[in-house]
Amino acid sequence: MKYHLTKQGDEVVISFEDIDGNAQAVIDAMGRCRASAWACPSAQCTRIGTMETCVVGDGLAVRLKPRDQLDLSVVSLGECLKYHLPKEIDA
DSSP, X not given: OEEEEEEETTEEEEEEEOOXXXXXXXXXXXXXXXXTGGGOTTOOGGGXXXXXXXXXXXXXXXEEEEOTTOXXXXXXXXXXXXXXXXXXXXX
């Protein structure tokens, strides 16, 4: 399973490919990231306002929208994901 992050306006979209039935594990990992923001050195977790998910075929798209007056960093979110996602997921 692979993923990539793209910036779309003020939002960041994380697209997962070949998710093989692991969509809930990925969504749970993203939730852990937001719940344990105190442990995140990038502080990106605290900047996330909303998170929407959409399963498409064997993939998953996660759309992150920042809180008002804040910005999300693709690079910093990528570092967060390396820490929180299940180890079988590659960037």
